[in-house]
Amino acid sequence: MSIEADVKTRGKREETKANNRQAILDAARRVFAELGYGATTVRDIIRATDLASGTFYNYFKSKEEVFQALQDDTALRVRPRLRAERIRAATFEEFIAGTFRTFFDFVKNDQTSLATMRRNPELQRMRIDTPEVIAGFEELRADLETAIRNGVMPDTDADLLMAAMVGVAFEVANHMISRSDVSAQDAAEFATALFLGGVHALPKRKRPKAT
Amino acid sequence: MSIEADVKTRGKREETKANNRQAILDAARRVFAELGYGATTVRDIIRATDLASGTFYNYFKSKEEVFQALQDDTALRVRPRLRAERIRAATFEEFIAGTFRTFFDFVKNDQTSLATMRRNPELQRMRIDTPEVIAGFEELRADLETAIRNGVMPDTDADLLMAAMVGVAFEVANHMISRSDVSAQDAAEFATALFLGGVHALPKRKRPKAT
Amino acid sequence: MSIEADVKTRGKREETKANNRQAILDAARRVFAELGYGATTVRDIIRATDLASGTFYNYFKSKEEVFQALQDDTALRVRPRLRAERIRAATFEEFIAGTFRTFFDFVKNDQTSLATMRRNPELQRMRIDTPEVIAGFEELRADLETAIRNGVMPDTDADLLMAAMVGVAFEVANHMISRSDVSAQDAAEFATALFLGGVHALPKRKRPKAT
Amino acid sequence: MSIEADVKTRGKREETKANNRQAILDAARRVFAELGYGATTVRDIIRATDLASGTFYNYFKSKEEVFQALQDDTALRVRPRLRAERIRAATFEEFIAGTFRTFFDFVKNDQTSLATMRRNPELQRMRIDTPEVIAGFEELRADLETAIRNGVMPDTDADLLMAAMVGVAFEVANHMISRSDVSAQDAAEFATALFLGGVHALPKRKRPKAT
DNA sequence: CATGAATGAGAGTTCATTCAT
DNA sequence: GATGAATGAACTCTCATTCAT
Numbered sequence: 002m003s004i005e006a007d008v009k010t011r012g013k014r015e016e017t018k019a020n021n022r023q024a025i026l027d028a029a030r031r032v033f034a035e036l037g038y039g040a041t042t043v044r045d046i047i048r049a050t051d052l053a054s055g056t057f058y059n060y061f062k063s064k065e066e067v068f069q070a071l072q073d074d075t076a077l078r079v080r081p082r083l084r085a086e087r088i089r090a091a092t093f094e095e096f097i098a099g100t101f102r103t104f105f106d107f108v109k110n111d112q113t114s115l116a117t118m119r120r121n122p123e124l125q126r127m128r129i130d131t132p133e134v135i136a137g138f139e140e141l142r143a144d145l146e147t148a149i150r151n152g153v154m155p156d157t158d159a160d161l162l163m164a165a166m167v168g169v170a171f172e173v174a175n176h177m178i179s180r181s182d183v184s185a186q187d188a189a190e191f192a193t194a195l196f197l198g199g200v201h202a203l204p205k206r207k208r209p210k211a212t
Numbered sequence: 213m214s215i216e217a218d219v220k221t222r223g224k225r226e227e228t229k230a231n232n233r234q235a236i237l238d239a240a241r242r243v244f245a246e247l248g249y250g251a252t253t254v255r256d257i258i259r260a261t262d263l264a265s266g267t268f269y270n271y272f273k274s275k276e277e278v279f280q281a282l283q284d285d286t287a288l289r290v291r292p293r294l295r296a297e298r299i300r301a302a303t304f305e306e307f308i309a310g311t312f313r314t315f316f317d318f319v320k321n322d323q324t325s326l327a328t329m330r331r332n333p334e335l336q337r338m339r340i341d342t343p344e345v346i347a348g349f350e351e352l353r354a355d356l357e358t359a360i361r362n363g364v365m366p367d368t369d370a371d372l373l374m375a376a377m378v379g380v381a382f383e384v385a386n387h388m389i390s391r392s393d394v395s396a397q398d399a400a401e402f403a404t405a406l407f408l409g410g411v412h413a414l415p416k417r418k419r420p421k422a423t
Numbered sequence: 424m425s426i427e428a429d430v431k432t433r434g435k436r437e438e439t440k441a442n443n444r445q446a447i448l449d450a451a452r453r454v455f456a457e458l459g460y461g462a463t464t465v466r467d468i469i470r471a472t473d474l475a476s477g478t479f480y481n482y483f484k485s486k487e488e489v490f491q492a493l494q495d496d497t498a499l500r501v502r503p504r505l506r507a508e509r510i511r512a513a514t515f516e517e518f519i520a521g522t523f524r525t526f527f528d529f530v531k532n533d534q535t536s537l538a539t540m541r542r543n544p545e546l547q548r549m550r551i552d553t554p555e556v557i558a559g560f561e562e563l564r565a566d567l568e569t570a571i572r573n574g575v576m577p578d579t580d581a582d583l584l585m586a587a588m589v590g591v592a593f594e595v596a597n598h599m600i601s602r603s604d605v606s607a608q609d610a611a612e613f614a615t616a617l618f619l620g621g622v623h624a625l626p627k628r629k630r631p632k633a634t
Numbered sequence: 635m636s637i638e639a640d641v642k643t644r645g646k647r648e649e650t651k652a653n654n655r656q657a658i659l660d661a662a663r664r665v666f667a668e669l670g671y672g673a674t675t676v677r678d679i680i681r682a683t684d685l686a687s688g689t690f691y692n693y694f695k696s697k698e699e700v701f702q703a704l705q706d707d708t709a710l711r712v713r714p715r716l717r718a719e720r721i722r723a724a725t726f727e728e729f730i731a732g733t734f735r736t737f738f739d740f741v742k743n744d745q746t747s748l749a750t751m752r753r754n755p756e757l758q759r760m761r762i763d764t765p766e767v768i769a770g771f772e773e774l775r776a777d778l779e780t781a782i783r784n785g786v787m788p789d790t791d792a793d794l795l796m797a798a799m800v801g802v803a804f805e806v807a808n809h810m811i812s813r814s815d816v817s818a819q820d821a822a823e824f825a826t827a828l829f830l831g832g833v834h835a836l837p838k839r840k841r842p843k844a845t
Numbered sequence: 846c847a848t849g850a851a852t853g854a855g856a857g858t859t860c861a862t863t864c865a866t
Numbered sequence: 867g868a869t870g871a872a873t874g875a876a877c878t879c880t881c882a883t884t885c886a887t
Binding site: 647650651654685686687688689692 | 871
Binding site: 265274 | 876877878879881886887
């Protein structure tokens with residue numbers, strides 16, 4: 002190995018490492034989508050790669066860890082879009098509508114992430130508790146709480162509200178995927194109308210709205 | 213050996229068989245709830261029983277099969293209650309309210325069934341496609357369609373509506389379970405208000421409701 | 424159960440026992456022929472019967488034991504024919520010819536017994552050491568020794584001679600079965616000519632034939 | 635790591651692999667000889683080795699596969715000797731004599747290969763249909779056909795002739811093994827005399843031998 | 846004596862993980 | 867850091883056998 006090669010090695014190494022990590026993540030996404038999380042083995046993931054079995058353990062400790070990383074990776078790609086949407090929104094209604102639209106668009110264009118759930122006899126939808134995902138949910142809840150504080154929506158339990166919104170979003174997304182005649186636009190309009198209508202009909206809780 | 217004896221003989225055998233089958237189902241429910249479906253092995257289930265390993269295979273062919281049986285078993289217990297509720301309901305509003313209340317009550321009192329989902333890094337909620345479960349969903353959708361046909365609710369896509377209702381129900385149930393300060397009653401009221409409000413706010417599709 | 428029935432029970436029992444034993448033997452012969460000895464399980468044999476699994480053990484201790492019984496059964500059917508042939512034979516040549524002809528006829532008409540060997544990745548031919556089978560071989564060797572003592576054939580090692588005769592018989596039978604254009608007659612003529620020719624060409628051993 | 639090191643690395647790995655494969659084959663040969671093919675389990679083979687259970691499956695998929703490999707291995711060792719013998723033979727008689735002698739010598743010195751059959755309640759002799767073994771038989775038949783074509787032996791069915799020769803060889807070998815007073819030399823002389831005598835006594839089929 | 850469910854040893858096999866190269 | 871064979875615990879499942887009915 003020449004000195005020149007050695008000089009560049011550091012840079013190349015880093016690059017290779019990043020590539021390998023990404024190769025594993027990509028393979029995992031594909032394999033999870035095909036076999037389902039439970040049925041997938043670390044071997045399956047490595048086989049879908051041109052790396053050696055031992056190499057896997059230089060990057061991840063277990064199947065769980067790749068899965069988590071995959072979740073974070075997905076959340077990392079959605080959150081900026083949702084954040085942009087939130088900033089753009091002038092009213093509460095626009096915020097809700099934008100959030101739903103962004104979510105359904107994402108799901109439509111990133112099939113594998115949700116395909117994973119469909120294929121799966123055991124997964125209904127991806128478990129949602131990696132740091133990144135939780136952070137995304139927290140942002141949503143914070144926004145709902147702000148809306149409540151600002152009096153633009155009735156004073157209800159923000160947790161339950163978030164749960165309802167998330168439930169509608171994921172379940173409708175599921176149907177959208179399995180039925181070709183429902184566009185992201187359709188899904189978003191339906192969910193928005195339902196949810197906003199529901200929110201406005203909710204009874205106030207306790208804290209009276211300040212005049 | 214008298215004929216009477218024969219009758220009793222068959223009776224005892226049959227009884228033991230029924231007991232064993234139930235013992236396996238019960239053990240499976242507990243173990244799935246504790247370890248999650250994917251992590252559970254057939255051995256785990258047998259270990260939670262006082263039967264021998266081979267005995268499992270006299271009743272079920274695989275882990276999948278017990279799981280399916282468990283699903284059906286659960287659906288079989290909820291459906292009659294929901295059906296009763298539906299019959300009792302005089303108005304569409306009562307139907308929705310009754311359905312949510314029944315569901316949350318059931319979940320509250322039958323923790324394991326849903327606990328199973330919580331613990332699970334892979335399951336969000338139980339996969340919903342055994343015959344019994346699908347039948348339950350179909351009943352719900354049929355009712356929604358009837359309501360639409362009778363003009364008591366806007367003419368929207370019954371599939372999406374069912375999805376939304378199911379999404380709200382399961383996700384809110386999840387939150388109810390993880391938070392001790394939310395009663396089944398609270399959850400039902402919240403879900404009912406949100407959903408009914410949302411439904412009424414939905415835009416008409418084609419057939420205008422008669423004034 | 425009436426008194427009359429009881430009276431006849433003893434006789435019937437014996438009959439049933441014999442029937443069951445035979446049913447198991449027949450089933451075993453069929454199953455061995457289909458699956459091969461090694462692959463066959465006791466379960467397979469019972470399944471081919473309309474008896475219950477436990478009943479098997481009232482008649483045989485193991486798969487091996489049925490197999491032995493089957494061997495004996497077969498030997499028991501061939502030996503009388505061979506003995507008759509031996510008695511009828513006026514000369515040594517007729518004895519050999521008759522023996523081969525009888526053997527090949529039997530194999531041709533009792534396919535299963537040999538089909539068992541053919542199908543079998545592990546059996547070349549049936550193991551030949553149940554009492555009945557050994558007895559059959561002993562008879563053959565005794566006859567060969569008598570022939571030697573009587574000077575109608577060269578004085579050679581009767582053991583080796585028997586081995587050669589048996590080897591030719593079984594191996595040629597194998598070919599006869601797998602090729603439809605070879606009749607029992609053909610096989611017998613070939614084997615007889617070869618064996619007799621060979622025997623006459625054998626060098627004398629020690630005991631000079633008395634003039 | 636230098637290039638030299640690399641070379642050695644590969645060398646060591648390859649060597650270990652070859653050793654392990656051979657270790658498994660050797661163990662299998664011993665265990666088959668002791669317990670018989672049917673009674674032998676994969677675990678038995680591994681136990682006779684200092685390898686771990688999983689390692690077996692890096693080399694063979696099943697017990698059958700080791701057995702086949704063993705067969706081929708044996709055939710691979712005999713065939714060259716038989717071929718050499720055939721080339722050396724100046725006459726048909728020498729060819730037959732040489733073949734028998736080589737075969738009995740081999741069996742005498744490579745006990746295990748045939749011991750396997752003896753011990754076996756199910757195996758009379760090793761099943762003979764791996765590619766290598768069949769090839770060996772085909773060579774023999776081709777030689778017999780050549781001999782017939784050249785008129786050095788009567789024009790008979792080469793298949794049956796081969797069967798007879800094989801039958802004599804294996805059966806006599808069996809007796810040789812179980813009786814200590816029969817040398818390979820004795821067996822070969824006996825078999826050669828018998829077989830050659832027999833062949834010369836066979837009736838002509840169609841093509842009359844030129845005077 | 847027939848029955849057939851229960852038993853549990855053990856066979857075959859897979860897999861996450863380690864570690865010499 | 868990459869490699870891939872070795873490891874052995876653990877899993878699924880089958881089967882001969884027993885024994886209450």
